[in-house]
Amino acid sequence: MIVRTKWRMAAAQLALWIIAAGAVSYFGQQAYVGAHGLVASRTTEIEIAALSAKLDALKAERAAIEHRIDLLSTDRLDPDLLDEQARADLGWINPDDRVITTR
Template sequence: MVGYSRGMIVRTRWRMAAAQLSLWIVAAGAVSYFGQQAYVGAHGLVASRSTEIEVQQLTAELAAVKADRAAIEHRIDLLSTDRLDPDLLDERARADLGWLRRDDRVIQAH
């Protein structure tokens, strides 16, 4: 009976060692997976860098659109009845109606 109990102890030690080894392997796998996701995942470092670049591009585009809007608002303001610019009114009327003579020189400012 002594040999039989010793065999049980050996198997238990092997099982305990295998359980600990598998626990360490699972833990290492989990740490590796979450580390990889933190770097290249949908919300990781690489994604945040590309988001920052996109924000900078959109900010520049917004500034360009705001400048265009300010220029358009300025032209509209010049056409208001309070401060009517006769040259601008003449330019717009001729361009819209197509009343250009051969000796007219038109410079389009955008």
């Protein structure tokens, strides 16, 4: 003899809906603030933009260094740049000299 089958069926359906709602809310919360969620993707985009700006600055600095190296090559030797570099490396600066560094 089965007694209270309606109550058990109602309780089972209620438990199923509660479990389903819990799973949906858990995965929804993880999709928003989880390790691969929307907040993390915004943070990653900001970090990518900052690193791209830093990369551009480093590329510009490298181009400037390559230009200075090109000026010191044997076929296009710039005497002023050579004199400036030699004085800076050897520490031979006359007290009467005016030195302006632009680095």
